[in-house]
Amino acid sequence: MSVSIEIENISKSFGKKQVLNGIHLSIEEGNLYGFIGPSGAGKTTLVKMIVGMDKPDSGSIKVLNKQMPNLEILKDIGYMAQSDALYTTLTGKENLTFFASLYKLNKAEMKYRISYAAGLVNLTDELNKKVSAYSGGMKRRLSLAIALIQNPKILILDEPTVGIDPELKIGIWNELLRLKNEEGKTIIVTTHVMEEAQKCDYIAMVRDGRILTRGTPDELKTLYHASTFDEVFLHAGRMET
Ligand SMILES: Nc1ncnc2c1ncn2[C@@H]1O[C@H](COP(=O)(O)OP(=O)(O)OP(=O)(O)O)[C@@H](O)[C@H]1O
Secondary structure, eight states, X not given: OOEEEEEEEEEEEETTEEEEEEEEEEEETTOEEEEEOOTTSSHHHHHHHHHTSSOOSEEEEEETTEESSOGGGGGGEEEEOSSOOOOTTSBHHHHHHHHHHTTTOOHHHHHHHHHHHHHHTTOGGGTTSBXXXXXXXXXXXXXXXXXXXXXXXXXXXXXXTTTOOHHHHXXXXXXXXXXXXXXXXXXXXXXXXXXXXXXXXXXXXXXTXXXXXXXXXXXXXXXXXXXXXXXXXXXXXXXHO
Protein backbone atom coordinates (compact mmCIF):
# COMPACT_ATOMS: atom_id res chain seq x y z
CA MET A 1 0.00 0.00 0.00
CA SER A 2 1.36 3.46 -0.82
CA VAL A 3 1.80 6.35 1.55
CA SER A 4 -0.90 8.96 1.19
CA ILE A 5 0.33 11.55 3.71
CA GLU A 6 3.91 11.96 4.92
CA ILE A 7 4.61 14.41 7.73
CA GLU A 8 8.27 14.96 8.62
CA ASN A 9 9.35 16.84 11.69
CA ILE A 10 6.95 19.75 11.45
CA SER A 11 6.88 22.53 14.00
CA LYS A 12 4.77 25.65 14.25
CA SER A 13 4.60 28.59 16.62
CA PHE A 14 2.11 31.42 16.85
CA GLY A 15 4.06 34.28 18.40
CA LYS A 16 5.91 32.83 21.37
CA LYS A 17 3.59 29.85 21.69
CA GLN A 18 4.86 26.64 20.16
CA VAL A 19 1.77 24.82 18.94
CA LEU A 20 3.36 21.90 17.05
CA ASN A 21 6.68 20.44 18.05
CA GLY A 22 8.47 17.95 15.81
CA ILE A 23 5.56 15.91 14.47
CA HIS A 24 6.37 12.84 12.37
CA LEU A 25 3.56 10.76 10.91
CA SER A 26 3.05 8.57 7.90
CA ILE A 27 -0.48 7.66 6.82
CA GLU A 28 -0.99 4.92 4.27
CA GLU A 29 -3.60 5.01 1.56
CA GLY A 30 -6.91 3.51 2.60
CA ASN A 31 -6.43 4.02 6.33
CA LEU A 32 -8.70 5.76 8.78
CA TYR A 33 -6.57 7.76 11.22
CA GLY A 34 -7.95 9.44 14.33
CA PHE A 35 -6.28 12.42 16.00
CA ILE A 36 -7.31 12.55 19.64
CA GLY A 37 -6.29 15.03 22.26
CA PRO A 38 -7.50 17.73 24.61
CA SER A 39 -8.64 21.14 23.49
CA GLY A 40 -5.69 23.25 22.38
CA ALA A 41 -3.45 20.21 21.75
CA GLY A 42 -2.76 21.27 18.16
CA LYS A 43 -5.04 18.93 16.18
CA THR A 44 -6.71 21.62 14.07
CA THR A 45 -3.37 23.32 13.40
CA LEU A 46 -2.00 19.99 12.21
CA VAL A 47 -4.90 19.20 9.89
CA LYS A 48 -4.85 22.72 8.43
CA MET A 49 -1.24 22.15 7.46
CA ILE A 50 -2.03 18.80 5.85
CA VAL A 51 -4.74 20.50 3.81
CA GLY A 52 -2.28 23.26 2.90
CA MET A 53 -4.19 26.11 4.54
CA ASP A 54 -1.22 26.99 6.70
CA LYS A 55 2.52 26.37 6.48
CA PRO A 56 4.76 24.84 9.11
CA ASP A 57 7.75 26.90 10.32
CA SER A 58 9.94 23.88 9.67
CA GLY A 59 9.59 20.34 8.39
CA SER A 60 7.71 19.05 5.39
CA ILE A 61 4.30 17.62 4.49
CA LYS A 62 3.67 15.58 1.38
CA VAL A 63 0.20 14.58 0.25
CA LEU A 64 0.03 12.04 -2.59
CA ASN A 65 3.77 12.63 -3.07
CA LYS A 66 3.38 16.37 -3.57
CA GLN A 67 4.88 18.92 -1.25
CA MET A 68 2.16 20.95 0.51
CA PRO A 69 0.79 23.58 0.13
CA ASN A 70 -0.16 22.63 -3.42
CA LEU A 71 -3.21 23.92 -5.26
CA GLU A 72 -3.33 20.94 -7.63
CA ILE A 73 -3.89 18.52 -4.77
CA LEU A 74 -6.91 20.40 -3.43
CA LYS A 75 -9.31 18.48 -5.66
CA ASP A 76 -8.09 15.28 -3.99
CA ILE A 77 -8.78 16.51 -0.47
CA GLY A 78 -12.21 16.95 1.06
CA TYR A 79 -11.85 19.13 4.14
CA MET A 80 -14.45 19.79 6.78
CA ALA A 81 -13.30 22.58 9.06
CA GLN A 82 -14.31 22.94 12.67
CA SER A 83 -16.22 26.13 11.99
CA ASP A 84 -18.64 26.09 9.09
CA ALA A 85 -17.66 28.10 6.03
CA LEU A 86 -21.01 28.37 4.27
CA TYR A 87 -22.84 30.98 2.23
CA THR A 88 -25.72 31.64 4.60
CA THR A 89 -27.76 33.75 2.17
CA LEU A 90 -27.85 30.83 -0.28
CA THR A 91 -29.82 27.60 0.05
CA GLY A 92 -28.19 24.29 0.93
CA LYS A 93 -28.49 23.19 -2.69
CA GLU A 94 -26.94 26.41 -3.96
CA ASN A 95 -24.01 25.91 -1.58
CA LEU A 96 -23.48 22.35 -2.80
CA THR A 97 -23.78 23.45 -6.43
CA PHE A 98 -21.26 26.25 -5.89
CA PHE A 99 -18.65 23.94 -4.33
CA ALA A 100 -19.30 21.22 -6.93
CA SER A 101 -18.76 23.80 -9.69
CA LEU A 102 -15.23 24.45 -8.40
CA TYR A 103 -14.30 20.92 -9.44
CA LYS A 104 -15.48 20.95 -13.04
CA LEU A 105 -17.84 18.00 -12.64
CA ASN A 106 -20.06 17.40 -15.64
CA LYS A 107 -23.80 18.03 -15.25
CA ALA A 108 -24.78 14.41 -14.60
CA GLU A 109 -21.93 13.88 -12.12
CA MET A 110 -22.81 17.10 -10.34
CA LYS A 111 -26.44 16.04 -10.00
CA TYR A 112 -25.42 12.62 -8.71
CA ARG A 113 -22.83 13.94 -6.24
CA ILE A 114 -25.23 16.57 -4.82
CA SER A 115 -27.95 14.01 -4.34
CA TYR A 116 -25.51 11.48 -2.78
CA ALA A 117 -23.90 14.00 -0.40
CA ALA A 118 -27.23 15.53 0.68
CA GLY A 119 -28.74 12.06 1.21
CA LEU A 120 -25.78 10.92 3.28
CA VAL A 121 -26.24 13.72 5.79
CA ASN A 122 -30.02 13.55 5.67
CA LEU A 123 -30.54 17.01 4.21
CA THR A 124 -32.40 16.08 1.03
CA ASP A 125 -35.69 17.59 2.24
CA GLU A 126 -34.05 20.78 3.49
CA LEU A 127 -31.96 21.61 0.44
CA ASN A 128 -34.17 24.45 -0.76
CA LYS A 129 -34.06 26.31 2.57
CA LYS A 130 -31.63 29.16 3.08
CA VAL A 131 -28.66 28.19 5.23
CA SER A 132 -29.41 31.16 7.52
CA ALA A 133 -32.49 29.15 8.61
CA TYR A 134 -30.48 25.98 9.32
CA SER A 135 -29.76 24.80 12.87
CA GLY A 136 -26.15 24.37 14.00
CA GLY A 137 -26.33 20.61 13.40
CA MET A 138 -27.75 21.11 9.90
CA LYS A 139 -24.88 23.46 9.08
CA ARG A 140 -22.39 20.82 10.26
CA ARG A 141 -24.11 18.27 8.06
CA LEU A 142 -23.99 20.57 5.05
CA SER A 143 -20.26 21.16 5.68
CA LEU A 144 -19.71 17.41 5.67
CA ALA A 145 -21.66 17.07 2.41
CA ILE A 146 -19.46 19.77 0.88
CA ALA A 147 -16.30 17.93 1.97
CA LEU A 148 -17.52 14.90 0.02
CA ILE A 149 -18.84 16.71 -3.03
CA GLN A 150 -15.98 16.11 -5.49
CA ASN A 151 -15.46 12.48 -4.44
CA PRO A 152 -11.95 13.20 -3.12
CA LYS A 153 -9.32 10.51 -2.45
CA ILE A 154 -8.59 11.92 1.00
CA LEU A 155 -11.07 13.13 3.60
CA ILE A 156 -9.91 15.34 6.46
CA LEU A 157 -12.70 15.94 8.93
CA ASP A 158 -12.24 18.17 11.97
CA GLU A 159 -14.74 16.97 14.58
CA PRO A 160 -17.31 15.93 11.98
CA THR A 161 -20.00 14.64 14.30
CA VAL A 162 -20.18 17.43 16.89
CA GLY A 163 -23.78 18.58 17.20
CA ILE A 164 -25.15 15.71 15.14
CA ASP A 165 -27.83 13.44 16.62
CA PRO A 166 -26.86 9.88 17.61
CA GLU A 167 -28.74 8.07 14.84
CA LEU A 168 -27.23 10.16 12.06
CA LYS A 169 -23.81 9.94 13.75
CA ILE A 170 -23.96 6.16 13.36
CA GLY A 171 -25.04 6.56 9.72
CA ILE A 172 -22.16 8.92 9.00
CA TRP A 173 -19.62 6.61 10.63
CA ASN A 174 -20.96 3.63 8.69
CA GLU A 175 -20.53 5.60 5.48
CA LEU A 176 -16.98 6.68 6.41
CA LEU A 177 -16.10 3.03 7.01
CA ARG A 178 -17.69 2.06 3.69
CA LEU A 179 -15.78 4.79 1.84
CA LYS A 180 -12.56 3.46 3.34
CA ASN A 181 -13.29 -0.24 2.88
CA GLU A 182 -14.95 -0.20 -0.53
CA GLU A 183 -13.47 2.89 -2.17
CA GLY A 184 -10.05 2.93 -0.51
CA LYS A 185 -10.33 6.50 0.76
CA THR A 186 -7.76 7.77 3.22
CA ILE A 187 -9.52 9.48 6.11
CA ILE A 188 -8.33 11.63 9.01
CA VAL A 189 -10.80 12.48 11.75
CA THR A 190 -10.15 14.61 14.80
CA THR A 191 -12.36 13.69 17.70
CA HIS A 192 -12.89 13.93 21.44
CA VAL A 193 -15.32 11.02 21.33
CA MET A 194 -13.66 7.85 22.52
CA GLU A 195 -16.22 5.52 20.88
CA GLU A 196 -15.27 7.06 17.57
CA ALA A 197 -11.58 6.45 18.27
CA GLN A 198 -12.28 2.71 18.50
CA LYS A 199 -13.52 2.72 14.89
CA CYS A 200 -10.24 4.11 13.56
CA ASP A 201 -7.50 1.89 12.12
CA TYR A 202 -4.87 3.98 13.89
CA ILE A 203 -4.95 6.65 16.53
CA ALA A 204 -2.45 9.42 17.22
CA MET A 205 -2.81 10.94 20.67
CA VAL A 206 -1.81 14.59 20.53
CA ARG A 207 -0.84 16.72 23.52
CA ASP A 208 1.04 20.01 23.72
CA GLY A 209 1.84 19.90 20.02
CA ARG A 210 3.41 16.47 20.12
CA ILE A 211 2.25 12.94 19.40
CA LEU A 212 2.23 11.21 22.77
CA THR A 213 1.64 7.78 21.33
CA ARG A 214 0.16 6.10 18.27
CA GLY A 215 -1.04 2.69 17.19
CA THR A 216 -4.15 0.68 16.50
CA PRO A 217 -6.87 1.05 19.14
CA ASP A 218 -6.23 -2.45 20.48
CA GLU A 219 -2.43 -2.08 20.45
CA LEU A 220 -2.69 1.08 22.52
CA LYS A 221 -5.01 -0.48 25.07
CA THR A 222 -2.69 -3.49 25.44
CA LEU A 223 0.49 -1.39 25.57
CA TYR A 224 -0.85 0.87 28.33
CA HIS A 225 -2.84 -1.84 30.17
CA ALA A 226 -5.93 0.27 29.68
CA SER A 227 -9.56 -0.55 29.05
CA THR A 228 -10.48 2.91 27.71
CA PHE A 229 -8.74 5.54 25.57
CA ASP A 230 -9.01 8.03 28.42
CA GLU A 231 -6.81 5.64 30.40
CA VAL A 232 -4.42 5.18 27.46
CA PHE A 233 -4.12 8.94 27.29
CA LEU A 234 -3.46 9.32 31.00
CA HIS A 235 -0.94 6.46 31.13
CA ALA A 236 0.89 7.62 28.00
CA GLY A 237 1.01 11.16 29.40
CA ARG A 238 2.41 9.96 32.75
CA MET A 239 5.09 7.85 31.08
CA GLU A 240 6.19 10.92 29.11
CA THR A 241 6.57 13.25 32.05
N1 LIG B 1 -3.98 31.56 14.13
C1 LIG B 1 -3.61 31.40 15.40
N2 LIG B 1 -3.00 32.39 16.09
C2 LIG B 1 -2.61 32.23 17.38
N3 LIG B 1 -2.78 31.08 18.08
C3 LIG B 1 -3.39 30.06 17.45
C4 LIG B 1 -3.84 30.16 16.09
N4 LIG B 1 -4.39 28.98 15.75
C5 LIG B 1 -4.31 28.17 16.83
N5 LIG B 1 -3.70 28.82 17.86
C6 LIG B 1 -3.40 28.25 19.18
O1 LIG B 1 -2.78 27.01 18.98
C7 LIG B 1 -3.15 26.07 19.99
C8 LIG B 1 -3.66 24.80 19.32
O2 LIG B 1 -4.92 25.09 18.72
P1 LIG B 1 -5.70 24.00 17.84
O3 LIG B 1 -6.94 24.66 17.36
O4 LIG B 1 -4.78 23.42 16.86
O5 LIG B 1 -6.04 22.91 18.96
P2 LIG B 1 -7.04 21.67 18.89
O6 LIG B 1 -6.29 20.50 19.41
O7 LIG B 1 -7.61 21.55 17.54
O8 LIG B 1 -8.15 22.09 19.92
P3 LIG B 1 -9.77 21.80 19.90
O9 LIG B 1 -9.93 20.35 20.20
O10 LIG B 1 -10.30 22.68 20.98
O11 LIG B 1 -10.24 22.18 18.55
C9 LIG B 1 -4.15 26.78 20.88
O12 LIG B 1 -3.47 27.26 22.02
C10 LIG B 1 -4.64 27.93 20.01
O13 LIG B 1 -5.00 29.02 20.81
